[in-house]
Ligand SMILES: CC/C=C\C/C=C\C/C=C\C/C=C\CCCCC(=O)SCCNC(=O)CCNC(=O)[C@H](O)C(C)(C)COP(=O)(O)OP(=O)(O)OC[C@H]1O[C@@H](n2cnc3c(N)ncnc32)[C@H](O)[C@@H]1OP(=O)(O)O
């Protein structure tokens with residue numbers, strides 16, 4: 057199962073080596089992190105990032121090894137944005153000449169870059185950005201300017217203190233004409249002493265949610281006062297500005313300017329399975345350690361993992377972690393395919409890649425954020441201790457529902473894609489993830505054939521149920537929209553229904569990709585069978601949770617929905633004996649998990665007890681401040697009898 061989870065034996069071995077390298081290096085200790093003040097915390101992150109880079113250079117790690125190393129260091133840092141957005145943006149939107157100039161500098165870390173798109177006044181609405189880049193043909197330069205307070209760049213990770221350069225998204229103005237938002241490489245700080253260059257105001261935006269957590273990152277604010285950059289620092293793969301001041305659009309679609317977001321959304325889906333599996337690993341191991349009630353004749357109490365309620369909350373999350381792992385793997389393939397096509401100037405699959413990355417980013421991050429919080433509750437009171445690892449994981453993870461596109465805004469993008477597909481059904485055969493809509497007539501007509509709970513253990517029955525629900529919801533939205541004279545007004549009015557239809561479409565993708573994965577050769581005794589059980593758990597849990605949809609569209613009867621729930625209970629009993637093995641298969645070190653409750657050896661109580669004494673409050677028996685603030689109260693002479 058470890059191999060199935062990792063994707064291949066090579067990946068398992070490579071990631072295992074990197075995990076151990078980090079775990080055994082005292083520089084990457086993270087237990088004291090939540091107790092550090094902001095300045096110490098940030099400096100500590102810089103120290104870890106520098107040590108990580110030294111290891112990458114000294115040990116001549118490959119790009120793949122370096123990625124795993126950064127992952128296991130497990131501390132959000134400016135390097136995430138440098139490697140994760142700045143470099144990919146240049147790769148995707150730069151010309152060959154620009155790539156030749158900037159990529160070696162960035163890859164050797166001679167410069168540090170961030171991705172400066174969002175502003176104080178606009179994030180979701182990228183076309184509403186206010187920063188301007190005005191071409192000055194006399195000087196052959198762009199003048200980058202922040203005309204208003206709301207045009208201040210606000211949020212970019214790594215911008216506040218670390219970056220020397222930024223990829224700045226600004227409205228292009230040539231010859232007095234606006235040409236939409238484009239990307240520009242702008243140097244922010246001196247490469248000698250790191251001080252901001254003339255015309256640049258830059259700093260950190262302040263503390264964020266949670267103790268420690270994402271505060272290791274210097275999310276920044278940035279303003280430009282007529283800052284000049286050479287013309288060739290506009291990324292010019294999509295469109296060009298000539299020396300003479302002529303704006304030229306190439307054959308490449310404008311949407312490629314958003315290409316970095318497609319790339320990062322794809323990586324976020326892969327990361328969702330990592331975050332959720334960490335939380336599930338902690339909650340599952342602890343649920344096997346924790347005992348409450350049910351002692352008979354003085355025997356041990358019941359392990360809480362044996363309670364059906366605990367199983368019905370925990371096992372769907374375990375199944376979701378696996379589901380997100382496999383859909384992430386598929387999405388990575390889809391992205392690589394699109395990337396290759398784009399390089400060959402084939403843009404035909406870009407809209408689907410956009411819809412899939414947007415929709416799956418939204419679905420997986422929402423489920424993961426909610427799932428981490430559920431895992432905290434599954435661990436009872438001890439889950440609220442920072443040493444459980446769950447509060448910090450939650451605090452670090454939740455902004456994933458917002459960054460790289462607010463999850464609702466992204467589902468509305470999926471809705472546009474679905475509505476367009478439905479409206480074209482008469483003359484265009486849908487392909488890829490919308491191919492099922494090509495069978496819309498059958499899907500609208502046929503109803504579920506399930507008669508017994510066992511009938512639900514059938515991939516065909518499950519896929520058809522999810523397809524029928526998604527198709528019927530999409531068609532219903534299409535019909536409602538057709539009643540509006542103005543389609544945009546209709547879209548705005550029906551937005552909530554459209555979002556629900558998008559969720560149904562995205563859930564279908566995840567379920568289908570899990571089922572497709574099971575059609576592959578999966579070596580290892582019992583591995584495939586265990587994955588089949590998890591796949592059914594994932595699908596039937598969703599069906600149970602959203603049974604209102606399946607009933608409302610008329611595909612299921614209430615009896616069939618009840619049978620699905622009956623089957624789900626049986627499946628939980630099948631997951632139970634393997635639950636610990638299924639989380640051990642994630643192959644996480646105790647260092648990466650960072651949780652006393654999730655320790656591999658299960659030695660929870662002694663270690664919790666030990667850790668309590670390491671809290672700075674326990675440095676002395678009598679607290680600082682006692683004599684000043686508490687003792688006077690204890691010693692006060694009360695005048696009123698009532699008091
Ligand atoms: C070792 C390290 C490795 C990895 C680390 C990597 C990454 C880090 C990982 C984890 C995260 C860590 C840190 C967090 C980083 C966070 C960074 C950010 O948040 S960057 C800022 C992100 N901002 C957004 O996402 C903004 C969201 N808004 C938008 O995307 C768009 O503006 C919009 C919502 C799509 C609105 O567009 P709208 O439709 O109003 O208008 P347009 O005219 O702009 O679009 C029309 C047309 O374009 C199509 N389209 C839109 N977007 C895309 C796209 N991305 N790709 C392709 N096509 C797109 C749209 O569908 C329309 O098509 P049409 O209908 O006309 O066919």
Ligand SMILES: Cc1cc2nc3c(=O)[nH]c(=O)nc-3n(C[C@H](O)[C@H](O)[C@H](O)COP(=O)(O)OP(=O)(O)OC[C@H]3O[C@@H](n4cnc5c(N)ncnc54)[C@H](O)[C@@H]3O)c2cc1C
Pocket residue numbers: 137171172173174177178179180181210211212213270275455458459460461462463464465468
């Ligand atoms: C931790 C973190 C790191 C970040 N890193 C970066 C970075 O490195 N670089 C960068 O450029 N940016 C970064 N961002 C910014 C991030 O990308 C934006 O915050 C995000 O895209 C959401 O945009 P917004 O803040 O404008 O939200 P808003 O759009 O203001 O959202 C507010 C509310 O309005 C709703 N809403 C908005 N538009 C619509 C609509 N059309 N229909 C219905 N509802 C709508 C949303 O659903 C939400 O509920 C980061 C943000 C965070 C939190």
